[in-house]
Amino acid sequence: MTCRNASHAGSWYTENGSELSRQLDLWLSKADLTHGPARAIIAPHAGYSYCGACAAFAYRQISPVVVKRIFILGPSHHVRLGGCALSYMNKYQTPLYDLTIDKQIYAELEATRQFEWMDAQTDEDEHSIEMHLPYIAKVMEEYKDGFTIIPILVGSLTPKKEAMYGSILAPYLADPQNLIVISSDFCHWGPRFRYTWRDSSRGQIHQCIEWLDRQGMDIIEKMDPHAFTDYLVKYGNTICGRHPIGILLQAIAKLQSQSSPSMSLKFLKYAQSSQCMNMQDSSVSYASASLVFE
Numbered sequence: 001m002t003c004r005n006a007s008h009a010g011s012w013y014t015e016n017g018s019e020l021s022r023q024l025d026l027w028l029s030k031a032d033l034t035h036g037p038a039r040a041i042i043a044p045h046a047g048y049s050y051c052g053a054c055a056a057f058a059y060r061q062i063s064p065v066v067v068k069r070i071f072i073l074g075p076s077h078h079v080r081l082g083g084c085a086l087s088y089m090n091k092y093q094t095p096l097y098d099l100t101i102d103k104q105i106y107a108e109l110e111a112t113r114q115f116e117w118m119d120a121q122t123d124e125d126e127h128s129i130e131m132h133l134p135y136i137a138k139v140m141e142e143y144k145d146g147f148t149i150i151p152i153l154v155g156s157l158t159p160k161k162e163a164m165y166g167s168i169l170a171p172y173l174a175d176p177q178n179l180i181v182i183s184s185d186f187c188h189w190g191p192r193f194r195y196t197w198r199d200s201s202r203g204q205i206h207q208c209i210e211w212l213d214r215q216g217m218d219i220i221e222k223m224d225p226h227a228f229t230d231y232l233v234k235y236g237n238t239i240c241g242r243h244p245i246g247i248l249l250q251a252i253a254k255l256q257s258q259s260s261p262s263m264s265l266k267f268l269k270y271a272q273s274s275q276c277m278n279m280q281d282s283s284v285s286y287a288s289a290s291l292v293f294e
Contacts, residue, residue: 002088002089002090002091002120003089003090003091003092003093003098004087004089004091004092004093004120004123004124005093005124006092006093006094006095006130006133007124007125007130008127008130008131009094009095011047012046012047012048012127012130012131013047013048013052013131013134014048014095015095016095017095017096020095020096020134021096021138023048023052024052024056024134024135024138025138027052027053027055027056028056028059028060028138028139030053030056031056031057031059031060031268031269032057032060033060033061034061034268035061035264035266035268035290035292036060036061036062036063036290036292037061037062037063037066037292038058038061038062038063038179038290038291038292039173039176039178039179039180039263039291039292039293040173040179040180040181040182040248040265040290040291041058041059041061041062041179041180041181041182041288041289041290041291042058042182042184042220042241042245042248042267042287042288042289043055043058043059043132043135043181043182043183043184043288043289044131044183044184044185044186044286044287044288045074045127045128045129045131045132045183045184045185045241046131046185046273046284046286048131050273050284050286051185051271051273051286053271054269054270054271054286054287054288055132055135055286055288056135056288057268057269057288058268058269058288058289058290059135059136059138059139061268061290061292062139062140062179064139064140064142064143065143066176066177067140067143067147067177067178067179068146068147068148068177068178069102069105069147069148069149069150069172069177069178069179070136070140070147070148070149070150070178070179070180070181071105071149071150071152071169071172071178071179071180071181072129072132072133072136072149072150072151072152072181072183073152073154073180073181073182073183073241073244073247073248074126074128074129074132074151074152074153074154074183074241074244075128075153075154075183075184075240075241075242075243075244076122076126076128076153076154076155076156077126077127077128077240078122078125078126079118079122079155080155080156081116081153081154081155081156082155082156082157082161083114083115083116083155083157083161083165084114084115084116084152084153084154084155084157084165085115085116085117085118085122085152085153085155086106086109086110086115086116086117086118086151086152086153087101087117087118087123087151087153088117088118088119088120088123089101089120089123090103092129092130092133092149092151094133094134094137095134096134096137096138096141097137097141097144099133099136099137099148099149100148100149101148101149101150101151102148102149102150105148105150105172106150109150109152109168112168114164114165114168115152118153122153123153126153128153128183128240128241129151129153129183131183132181132183133149136149136181154241154243154244154247155243156243157243157246157247159225159226159229159246162225162243162246162247162249162250163225163250163253165247165250166225166246166247166248166249166250166251166252166253166254167250167251167254169247169251170251170252170254170255173248173251173252173255174255174260176293180248180251180291182241182244182245182247182248183241183244184239184240184241184242184244184245184287185239185240185241185284185285185286186213186216186217186237186239186270186284186285186286186287187209187212187213187237187238187239187283187284187285188238188240188282188284188285189205189209189238189276189282189283189284189285190276190280190281190282190283191279191280191282192282193238193282195236195237195238196279197212197235197236197237199211199212204275204276204277205276205277205278205279205281206272206275206276206277206283209272209276209283209285210270210272210285212235212237213237213270213285213287214270215231215235216228216231216232216235216237216239217267217270217287217289219231220245220249220265220267220289221265221266221267221289223249223252223253223256223263223265224249225246225249225250225253228242228245228246228249229246248291252265252291260293261293261294262293262294263291263292263293263294264291264292264294265289265290265291265292266289266290266292267287267288267289268288268289268290269286269287269288270285270286270287271285271286271287272284272285272286273285273286
């Protein structure tokens with residue numbers, strides 16, 4: 001039995017299970033259920049002291065009673081990947097309880113011949129999937145033996161590949177027993193991120209960043225994958241989960257082309273790690289969204 005260690009526990013979030021449980025409960029209690037039950041969410045993957053409160057607004061929209069399978073699409077931060085990769089592990093550890101990988105769905109995905117496998121080192125180095133596991137464990141705790149996870153590491157995809165993976169995942173998105181978690185932070189601004197776009201007509205730097213992020217968020221809410229690609233080309237916004245977001249938008253587009261029920265994607269919370277005032281400052285933005293089938 002191979003189990004992925006919670007390698008970022010004790011640094012990016014507390015390794016103490018009861019303390020973690022209390023923190024998550026508190027953040028969830030401060031978020032309102034306004035756009036559920038979620039079929040997919042977009043939520044950040046930074047340290048919980050930065051983004052835990054923001055992420056709660058996405059996780060609050062989940063209805064645990066219906067969910068049986070949770071797909072987690074996280075961007076690859078450390079390895080170059082031209083496609084998407086699956087994990088060799090059987091379980092993913094969290095300080096709350098271990099989550100079980102769905103080997104049947106993995107076999108279905110492998111059968112498409114479009115997925116590679118990540119080694120254990122890549123798996124444990126990556127934080128973009130792990131940072132969602134405690135929240136998943138928390139919202140699903142009453143049904144802890146009744147659901148599985150499907151972690152998918154997403155590489156640097158062309159728009160064509162985003163569409164291909166969107167087509168593969170569209171039937172899973174159509175199933176109300178599935179939930180898709182899209183892991184993404186928004187703008188990484190400052191010299192250390194080599195990104196310092198600004199438009200002084202928009203006010204202070206942090207206001208420029210928010211304007212820029214909200215342009216992207218508005219396009220995502222319109223569920224238009226081509227407009228989102230154009231936006232990224234135009235501004236170069238450093239949205240690290242742009243490819244997982246692209247896959248989701250393409251999966252939605254695929255279902256819409258098959259005249260599926262109408263869908264509504266809404267952002268519920270926006271935050272910045274700090275407010276940039278001068279060109280030496282830096283910040284990361286966080287945004288949480290929920291997709292609902294009407």
